[in-house]
Structure formats: structure tokens, C-alpha cells
Amino acid sequence: MKLYYHPLSGHAHRARLFISLLGIDAELIEVDLAARAHKSPDFLKLNPFGQVPVLDDAGDIIADSNAILVYLAKKHGANNWLPEDPKGAAAVQRWLSVAAGEIAYGPCAARLVTVFGAGFDAGEVIARAHLILGQIEAALDGRQWIAAGHPTIADVVLYSYIARAPEGNVDRSAYTNISAWLKRVEELPGFVAFQKTAIGLPEAA
Incomplete structure (x- = not known):
């Protein structure tokens, strides 16, 4: 199994995190976003949208972080992660x-401004x-958890951004429930x- 990712992409981190939580051995292949490797012809064959992450599971290509989480939960019989x-x-x-909506257009977009220089209105996205x-x-x-009485891929998908x-x-700092939830995610094996x-x-803190 191969995961094409970038270490500063929250979308890619979701996939990497879930792979690790499931204990799956996967090869991590870093895609050089600064060099626009995600827009190269070879990468566009994997994902025509030119985005990371992409999962290559013995030739089965899964693009989109949410789709990867669903695929892995289904394939590895992790019913607790996806009821x-x-x-x-x-x-x-x-x-x-x-x-895919509010997180992408809120905390994700705000971070894109500072980390990647995206041209969003900072006040609006904050x-x-x-x-x-x-x-x-x-x-x-x-x-304790966002969607059930145990961790699910809903917790994984929200965590990174x-x-x-x-x-x-x-x-x-004002979101005490969120702070406690983040620590619970970080304590997962x-x-x-x-x-x-x-x-x-x-x-x-």
C-alpha cells in the first residue's frame, strides 16, 4: 500500500493518521507541492484533480481523504470506525x-493563508x-467522541485542521471541550x- 501525501496537508494527515490507527504498513510517498508535482502528468493519472492524498492499494487507486477513510474502514473490517x-x-x-464544507472553508482556509499564502480574506475565514x-x-x-460512544472516522476527519x-x-483557547477531545484523539494507540x-x-494548552 502506498500513500501519496504532503506533511503539511491536513487532508493527507487524515489518511496517514487513520492508516496508523489501523496498524497498516504503508509506504509514504511525499509529493512536492512547491514544485507542483501534484500537477504533473504522472500524478494526474492517479488523481485528475491534482490533489493529495492518493492511496494506491495494489493498483486500486483511491483519491480524496474522506473516500480513503471510508475505503480503509470498509476493507479492514473496522466497523467501530464506520458503523x-x-x-x-x-x-x-x-x-x-x-x-468537506465548514472545516475546509474555515480553519483549513485560515491555515492556507498563513502556511501556503492563499489569497483568502483572513478575517472572513477566521x-x-x-x-x-x-x-x-x-x-x-x-x-467523549463526535459521532458515537467510541472513536470513528468522524473524529479522524475533523482532527487535523x-x-x-x-x-x-x-x-x-476558549474551546475546552475541543481541547479535551483533541487530547483523547492524541492518546489513541x-x-x-x-x-x-x-x-x-x-x-x-
Whole structure:
């Protein structure tokens, strides 16, 4: 199994984190985004959208971080990570959609401004980040995990950009439920950290 990734991509970190949590042996292949290797003809054969991560599982090519998490949970029989019952599956899917929407346009976008020089309006995306963080903070009230009574891929998909939200100048210090949840994710067997940068605000304790 091969994972094409970049160490500063939160989308790629989701896939790398879940591979590690499942205890799967995978070859990590770093894609040089600065050199636009993700737009090369060879890479575009793997993912025509020119994005990391991409999973190559013995020739089965899976692009998109959310799709990779679903694929791995299904293939490796990790039912706890992706519940089979309709209500449980729907609860997880809700947060996969949040990751592709509000997280992408909030804390992810804010971090893209500072780490990669993206041209978003910083004030606008920071405000979006606080809106979704407030909703997640409320959703975690009285809960250990976001979608079920145990960790699921919903927790994995939300973790990376929330953990590094301060790099986008998003102050996470007021979100006590989120801080406790982040620590629970980081204590899971097989956890692998998302590479830090020196940019942005100090992380909340």
C-alpha cells in the first residue's frame, strides 16, 4: 500500500493518521507541492484533480481523504470506525460533510493563508472557523467522541485542521471541550502527529 501525501496537508494527515490507527504498513510517498508535482502528468493519472492524498492499494487507486477513510474502514473490517447501522453511519457521514464544507472553508482556509499564502480574506475565514468550532464545541458537550460512544472516522476527519487551527491565527483557547477531545484523539494507540509549523498563534494548552 502506498500513500501519496504532503506533511503539511491536513487532508493527507487524515489518511496517514487513520492508516496508523489501523496498524497498516504503508509506504509514504511525499509529493512536492512547491514544485507542483501534484500537477504533473504522472500524478494526474492517479488523481485528475491534482490533489493529495492518493492511496494506491495494489493498483486500486483511491483519491480524496474522506473516500480513503471510508475505503480503509470498509476493507479492514473496522466497523467501530464506520458503523454499519443506518443511524450510526448517518452520524458519521454528517461530520464527513462538515469536514468537506465548514472545516475546509474555515480553519483549513485560515491555515492556507498563513502556511501556503492563499489569497483568502483572513478575517472572513477566521470568522468561519470560529463558527464551526463553536458548533463542534457544543456537539461535544457531555460526549467523549463526535459521532458515537467510541472513536470513528468522524473524529479522524475533523482532527487535523482543528489541531492546527492556531497556525491560521484561529485562537482555540476558549474551546475546552475541543481541547479535551483533541487530547483523547492524541492518546489513541497508533496516533501520529500532524507536522507543526512555527506560523500563527501558540496552541492552547
